[in-house]
Amino acid sequence: MPTSHSGSVVDGRVRLVLADDEPLLRRGLRVLLEASGHIAVVAEAADGDELLAAVREHWPQVALVDVQMPGVDGLTALRTMLAWPQAPAAAVLTTFDLDEYVADALEVGVQGFLLKDAEPEVLVRSVLDLAAGGAVLDPRITARLLPRLRMASGQRRDVERLRALSAREQQVLELLADGRSNAGIAEELGLTEATVKSYVSTVLSKLGAQNRVQAALMAQRAASPGGGQG
Incomplete structure (x- = not known):
């Protein structure tokens, strides 16, 4: 079941759901994001099913999602979630192994790609930008994508x-x-x-x-x- 940390309404803070199958990574991200004082992680999810359940329960403003999760993977869950009228802004949490799913992720409507080892201030700013309607791309991801895209x-x-x-x-x-x-x-x-x-x-x-x-x-x-x- 999704791990809930607070209610669906958090005074003045951006409500966020974290989806990744590594508990230690989720815990670390939650600590650094909430330390900013601007973000509340309202739920965590270890797979796509838990992500969808958490979003339906809390209706967060932002979801950070690892694509490569067991069971229902992140991309499948994103495809379902981003078709909902109240869908949160979503960014993919990733390492550098982008090629196999980046096109599909863009097609389903993700608003960004973030590296899991990004600096804390970069992650915090990215979440706030997503909540405000912006798009976020870690420069290192852009550098990786551009040579591939130039071939198109x-x-x-x-x-x-x-x-x-x-x-x-x-x-x-x-x-x-x-x-x-x-x-x-x-x-x-x-x-x-x-x-x-x-x-x-x-x-x-x-x-x-x-x-x-x-x-x-x-x-x-x-x-x-x-x-x-x-």
């Missing part, structure tokens, strides 16, 4: 789509790729959140991206050496 036949098409964006849309995409939420983009550009939301929708549509993470990867791929943007 759609790279030139991505560059062409990026060049079709207006100057303001390019600004929005740059901030989105930096992990900013709509509120963060609005503050940076002096716009309303409603205006930013409209820009983000337009950017995703023009790029043919299903979510913010895909858009961020497309932008970073095109801007990387050999990407063709410039």
Whole structure:
């Protein structure tokens, strides 16, 4: 059964569910995340079934999920969970063995990829950004993904789509790729959140991206050496 640590409403803190089959890792992550004072781990899960049960019980704002869990794996659980209307923002917790599942994870709608050995402040900031609607990508993961993505036949098409964006849309995409939420983009550009939301929708549509993470990867791929943007 999922391990519960608090109720579903936590004053002023982001509610988080942690899913990983290693108890020591879950415990360590919970300690460092809650030490920030901004995050409450409302439940832990050791497999996909426990993750789904924990989310249904607590309806957290964020879920950090290891894909490679026994029984119902994380990717299968994410596919189910992210189809729910009240689904939390979700990021994959991973090591460097990304290739076999990154495309599927993006397709089901995850909002980020985080390394399990990331610095505490990086993990805390990432959780807060996810709760605010941002997308998160550990730079080391991006560096691992880009060579693989550069081999894809759609790279030139991505560059062409990026060049079709207006100057303001390019600004929005740059901030989105930096992990900013709509509120963060609005503050940076002096716009309303409603205006930013409209820009983000337009950017995703023009790029043919299903979510913010895909858009961020497309932008970073095109801007990387050999990407063709410039």
